[in-house]
Amino acid sequence: xDFWFEFASTYSYPAAMRVEELAAQRGIKIxxxxxxxxxxxxxxxxxxxxxxxxxxKGRYMWRDLERICQDQGIAFCRPxxxxxxxxxxxxxxxxxxxxxxxxSFVRAVYRSNFEKDLDISTSATVAHCIASAGEDPATVIKxxxxxxxxxxxxxxxxxxxxxxxxxxxxxVVGTELFWGNDRLENALNWAAEHHG
Amino acid sequence: xDFWFEFASTYSYPAAMRVEELAAQRGIKIxxxxxxxxxxxxxxxxxxxxxxxxxxKGRYMWRDLERICQDQGIAFCRPxxxxxxxxxxxxxxxxxxxxxxxxSFVRAVYRSNFEKDLDISTSATVAHCIASAGEDPATVIKxxxxxxxxxxxxxxxxxxxxxxxxxxxxxVVGTELFWGNDRLENALNWAAEHHG
Numbered sequence: 001x002d003f004w005f006e007f008a009s010t011y012s013y014p015a016a017m018r019v020e021e022l023a024a025q026r027g028i029k030i031x032x033x034x035x036x037x038x039x040x041x042x043x044x045x046x047x048x049x050x051x052x053x054x055x056x057k058g059r060y061m062w063r064d065l066e067r068i069c070q071d072q073g074i075a076f077c078r079p080x081x082x083x084x085x086x087x088x089x090x091x092x093x094x095x096x097x098x099x100x101x102x103x104s105f106v107r108a109v110y111r112s113n114f115e116k117d118l119d120i121s122t123s124a125t126v127a128h129c130i131a132s133a134g135e136d137p138a139t140v141i142k143x144x145x146x147x148x149x150x151x152x153x154x155x156x157x158x159x160x161x162x163x164x165x166x167x168x169x170x171x172v173v174g175t176e177l178f179w180g181n182d183r184l185e186n187a188l189n190w191a192a193e194h195h196g
Numbered sequence: 197x198d199f200w201f202e203f204a205s206t207y208s209y210p211a212a213m214r215v216e217e218l219a220a221q222r223g224i225k226i227x228x229x230x231x232x233x234x235x236x237x238x239x240x241x242x243x244x245x246x247x248x249x250x251x252x253k254g255r256y257m258w259r260d261l262e263r264i265c266q267d268q269g270i271a272f273c274r275p276x277x278x279x280x281x282x283x284x285x286x287x288x289x290x291x292x293x294x295x296x297x298x299x300s301f302v303r304a305v306y307r308s309n310f311e312k313d314l315d316i317s318t319s320a321t322v323a324h325c326i327a328s329a330g331e332d333p334a335t336v337i338k339x340x341x342x343x344x345x346x347x348x349x350x351x352x353x354x355x356x357x358x359x360x361x362x363x364x365x366x367x368v369v370g371t372e373l374f375w376g377n378d379r380l381e382n383a384l385n386w387a388a389e390h391h392g
Contacts, residue, residue, distance in 0.1 A: 054240055056362040064375070161252075166256065
């Protein structure tokens with residue numbers, strides 16, 4: 001199953017915290033696929049998160065996310081800034097998607113933003129997350145900032161758009177698209193039934 | 197629990213088909229509260245359904261709804277027109293919200309639109325739904341078209357907006373808002389735990 005996520009995305013947080021364990025329980029392999037929602041939202045004419053553009057929707061989302069995290073035993077602290085720019089973290093996640101330390105790094109970035117209220121746009125925070133996953137920050141960040149890595153993330157975001165992805169988290173199993181943290185179990189069940 | 201719904205709304209369909217039985221299982225009373233999404237979407241600058249305005253989202257929704265209905269054993273046929281105007285049906289549902297035949301009428305309207313592909317904007321279809329719920333169509337429609345009934349639905353839609361409702365279905369329990377067919381069980385569980 002392809003797990004598409006954006007580091008700024010609120011509902012991607014509980015999905016990212018849960019996906020590896022739930023997939024392992026069903027014997028399903030996860031491909032970690034970061035994308036940037038900015039270019040996708042720009043196609044809709046949105047220059048900001050829909051949760052900022054549509055205040056009722058935003059107020060609801062924060063309360064809903066709080067309830068979800070409470071239900072699922074996930075620590076949550078509403079970030080003092082939203083959305084935060086996850087570009088550098090996404091370049092790292094895209095370039096090192098297949099490395100065994102990647103899931104730990106992804107969770108560390110999400111926890112920085114949504115549990116610890118840290119600014120994930122800075123290389124200091126990203127470096128700390130890389131170190132917590134057991135890698136050397138300077139080496140990883142240098143590689144993630146290469147032209148090849150930048151192009152890779154751009155191409156991956158374009159691929160998401162071609163696949164019909166319009167938000168995050170999204171899950172793709174064969175030709176089936178599932179959108180939202182709510183659909184994580186449905187997507188995994190689909191993968192287990194149809195691609196087991 | 198207040199169940200807010202719009203007859204044109206796709207995800208309101210499975211919610212409307214399920215809500216009465218699920219609420220009864222938990223001993224929870226439902227208030228049936230139709231609203232019009234048109235005026236609410238207009239505040240966002242949308243003159244059409246977001247599922248038409250944002251094609252990727254629309255394509256996804258139709259497939260997602262099909263999967264949901266299949267999972268939940270609800271008949272579904274994608275309507276040949278979308279969205280259909282549910283104004284008359286909403287006036288009926290608003291005016292007769294507390295009548296015992298109302299839930300049957302609501303389900304008949306949803307099935308007309310999303311199972312039988314009938315035009316629910318016509319008084320012929322609405323009349324048929326009223327008759328199927330055991331009432332006299334002419335009497336009910338006349339009353340639903342009165343100035344008082346029209347004002348009642350307008351005021352109820354304004355109330356929805358004040359409550360922070362931005363889409364349908366929505367469920368309100370005390371001060372808690374839940375949005376989407378996905379949240380029906382959460383809302384009922386909340387009602388059972390906090391207002392039992």
